[in-house]
Amino acid sequence: MKRSTRSALPANNRPRGWIAAFPFVAAIAALGGVYAATAGRLPTRLATHFGDDGRADGYDSAQGFLTVCLVLLLVFGSAVVVCVQLRVPAQGGRWLTAAGYATAAATGYPGVLTLLGNVDATDASAVRLSLWQLAVTFAVAAAAGGLGWLLAGAEPPGDRPAPGAAPRLDLPAGMTAGWSRTVSSTPLAVLGVLTLCAGVAIGALADVIAGAVLVLGAILIILPASVRVTVDRRGLTLSPTLLPFRLHRIPLGRLAEVTSRRISAGKEFGGWGYRFRPGGSGLVLRSGDGIVLRLVSGREFVVTVDDAATAAAVLNTYLDRARSPQGG
Amino acid sequence: MLFRVDPGSSVPLGDQIAASVRGAIADGTVAAGERLPAARELAGSLGVNVHTVLRGYQRLKEEGLIELRRGRGAVVTGTASPARARLGETAERLIAEARKLGLSDEEIVRVVRVGLAGR
CATH class of the missing domain: 2.30.29.30 (Pleckstrin-homology domain (PH domain)/Phosphotyrosine-binding domain (PTB))
Structure with missing residues (x-):
């Protein structure tokens, strides 16, 4: 069943490496764009971590926060792209791409939210980010993962190695071999x-x-x-x-x-x-x-x-x- | 390692099993330190009696190709080399030739002894 659908599909010629890299590039671009647009209105000390009640409980400079986001996105992004390009594991490219999309969204979306939440704040400790944004982040990540799954498309055929020959032994009737x-x-x-x-x-x-x-x-x-x-x-x-x-x-x-x-x-x-x-x-x-x-x-x-x-x-x-x- | 036995042959089954191991050592498929299958397993595999396999293993032990240790099973000895195994095969051929000529065991041994005395 699986075999027939696979062979019925035309060869998957999509640029899988680029497709896998896209969400990370997009997340970096989104963070950079939001920062460029809001840089003049951000306090020197940003609220970057929030407790269960939505109150800020961790702080960092804008540069420090963006550096952490950038490093995370680059490390995850290059790992996913390298694995997809090298086809390791052989049949896992689609799952990897989907996981990459979800990871990029789960890093980029809260990053953008944090920047926007700090806009025009005079005192970083007054910045709030409610807990339900966590649920929204999960939803966004799941949606991005689904998008990645669809964009990656079916596994390209032919990456299963060709079967070897089926040899026979020269064993006259009556003889036993083990x-x-x-x-x-x-x-x-x-x-x-x-x-x-x-x-x-x-x-x-x-x-x-x-x-x-x-x-x-x-x-x-x-x-x-x-x-x-x-x-x-x-x-x-x-x-x-x-x-x-x-x-x-x-x-x-x-x-x-x-x-x-x-x-x-x-x-x-x-x-x-x-x-x-x-x-x-x-x-x-x-x-x-x-x-x-x-x-x-x-x-x-x-x-x-x-x-x-x-x-x-x-x-x-x-x-x-x-x-x-x-x-x- | 491949074991082949022919129940229809005049060669005893134990000797056929020994010949399989000797052949595998001779062509390098089996190296020193390698463990042979347990006699009971091999007997089940080939559909022969356990004692038949043990007789074959005993023969290989006497040729110095394997060691038999209680609990450890049969292990190819460090001195067993492809050349050594081929020597055993050559001896087998000598015996077969001599028997074909109708020589007795005594006469076969004498042929070898005469050859050795010439050195």
């Missing part, structure tokens, strides 16, 4: 062990429940940090390297086709570990060679592991056997 290999992530293991130590220390010294939660978290990090990937006549199995039980099994019957290709942990999955993304999931312990299982359901499951082409060949060979009229 493939097995381990893959580990040292950073994940280190993180897990540190979390475990922190959990034990906190559990012993401070709060037992907080410690137990940390220990549980540590186990969830450590278990998939080193995994044995087994591929055989039954399907694909993932199990912890050191413990004799299964983390995950995908039986042959759920597989449509298996390929291998290079997988980028950051670009495609936004990190390491058990990852989920629209249309797929996987165990991504590093970037590089990986098995890509296309399931009968249309979803994808990937496992990054060395020599993935051989693993894919074993599974495809058994799929062929299961489909041939003689059976496996």
Whole structure:
């Protein structure tokens, strides 16, 4: 369904970088314009922060206030534009653009309100900004986010990497093949062990429940940090390297086709570990060679592991056997 | 690492499993320090008896290619190199050739001993 709408759309040739940059430029222009128009009427000391009751409780010079706004907008703006241009994460450009619009609005709108509120004030402590303006800011940010979403348009097609070849193994009838290999992530293991130590220390010294939660978290990090990937006549199995039980099994019957290709942990999955993304999931312990299982359901499951082409060949060979009229 | 076994072959299944590991070490797919799958797992994978796998692993241990440790499973030894594994493969071929000629075990050992004495 998703695939068909995507391919039906013409290629999205919109200048996404410029679209992403626009709200930040607009917010800076709006702040600059308002300041230029009101500079003569602003007090030397501006009220820049307000309590729940709307009274001013923080002050700054106009230059200081504008500098903070400008730095915030430039930092957020360049981060969003760089990510959108580099397509990191690959399918996240639309969300990033929308978030950028909301951020720019949530910074620019209160900035302009603050400047306008200080116009003609003789005493900055008398300036008021009521709390409901916060709700208005949220509404403006949400509306801007929606606008960004619409302007960014659908994700451009073709940024999913092309599937690799679906190799076969030269396996005469009657012969059995099995493939097995381990893959580990040292950073994940280190993180897990540190979390475990922190959990034990906190559990012993401070709060037992907080410690137990940390220990549980540590186990969830450590278990998939080193995994044995087994591929055989039954399907694909993932199990912890050191413990004799299964983390995950995908039986042959759920597989449509298996390929291998290079997988980028950051670009495609936004990190390491058990990852989920629209249309797929996987165990991504590093970037590089990986098995890509296309399931009968249309979803994808990937496992990054060395020599993935051989693993894919074993599974495809058994799929062929299961489909041939003689059976496996 | 790829394991291939042919239940129809005259070569014992344990030796076929050992040959898979030897081949993987010989072509560099498996390096020193790498852990082989647990015997029970591999037996399930290939649909063979656990003892068959253990027999294959025992053979690799005797060739000095793997270490068997209680609780740690089978680990490829530091001295196992592609060349060392190929030597094992060469020995396999020598034995097969000699058997084809109808030589007894004693006679095969004598062939090797004569070769060594010449050095």
